[in-house]
Amino acid sequence: MPIRTEAWPQGTPCWIDCQVDDPAKAGEFYAELFGWEIQDGGPESGGYLMAAKSGAAAAGIGPKPEPMAGSPSVWTTYFAVDDADASAEAVARAGGRLVVPAFDVMEFGRMFVAADPTGAVFAVWQARGHNGAAWYSEHGGYVWNELHTHDFDAAKKFYRDIFGYTYTDFDLGDEKYVTFTPPARTESVGGISDDSAARGEPAAYWLTWFQFDDVDAGAKRATELGGTVLQPPTDSPVGRSTLITAPQGEVFGIIDPSKRVGEMPAPTS
Template identity: 75%
Template sequence: MPIRNEAWQPGTPAWIDCQVEDPAKAGEFYAELFGWEIQDGGPDSGGYLMAAKSGAAAAGIGPKPDTMPGMPSVWTTYFAVADADASADAVVAAGGRLMVPTFDVMDVGRMFVAADPSGAVFAVWQAKAHNGAAVYNEHGAYVWNELYTSDLSTAKKFYADVFGFSYTDFDFGDTEYLTFTPPDRTEAVGGLTDASATVTDSMPDYWLVWFQFDDVDAGIAKALELGGSVQQPAADSPVGRSAILAAPEGERFGIIDPSRAAGEMPAPKG
């Protein structure tokens, strides 16, 4: 399986975690669904749990912050940066806002939480002792991170200004879709999609974490058995068979089987 033992290139989705009311119960759900090993983060972690596959870091599960009452249970995408403080300045200069200012996480890294101009929340990670996800692009690990935005043109400029993304534009007929590539990468690592027709006050702009799953239909059945729900039924596409689910507390995530691709990808525009 792919294992990474060094910091991710700046702009790469480097870590994922969820913020929930009951981390222990959430850990049980994801352990059953993805085969994760749930590990206590230690006495200084504030109840934060680490999820691993075969001993390699896969994700985090933590309690919701006391400073954000009413916050829904969510998955958060973290982007790798070389300098969290400089990146925080870039977020503000580009029209975003800091929700949690830059701070040190013990000796493992430096981070902040921010919202883009349309309100989609993300975080950044400056690696120290913890590089981020060590396991990726395999069953039960994250494989893609995707922004659902009500203002694609503003999002495109914001993330280019903050992280230096370049884009490839695809036209899927009724939906415009961009893949993004960080400056030090040669391949796309995530996407931005025009969700202006579906974003509402109750479902604002957000980043969706996708996990690879070897049998999407079996994954749906398992999630339902464990108390989850289906937000978007299984469907086939040129990138694989996929579905969007929600855990018992309501945090949304996607599962996808890239080996089940159906049809041809549209040619890039331009």
């Protein structure tokens, strides 16, 4: 059981949270689905809730910040950085846009929210008192984060410029897909998918995948709790998975990596 007790290396997806209209209701949904322990941070947290598994931080649930008022509910991927202010400057140089400028989150860290040149919103986290996710790659914890974009090459260049990623390419037929590895890591920590052939999809978004021990049971339970299954449980070389919309509209995936069917395509680079 991996429990992280130190800050994540720069460029690693280190935290996820959702911004919703009713955090308390969202907390009830995810507590039932993932077995999360929901903790209220008190008045000073501005309504932000912390979710934990076995006492280890797993995710956050918060109200939509003012710049996002009226926008759809979403899950946001955070990337670890050593210096949030320097990273904000790098985002601007690379053609991104700050949605929420860098600010301190009490004693826990410093962060900002940005949009990449293809329109996908993400956040960065400079750890101080809070390192990010301690519970991950286990049932109820995030296991993978991937960008879906209609401008594949622009997205790859942007994230390489700000995080120094190297990419591993996979030929999936009609879809181009790369995994990315930060300079301080030896393994891939997320992916970028070319969605330019898809129609009726958002221009760009980051999708969070949670590990789930029984995807079919998870899809059924999510429906019972008021969610909607967007994609029926499906087998693949990376695991059995499904996409779900929560009752307030945020989309996420659940996957069981132990249930793999078929051969993973060989990397092309």
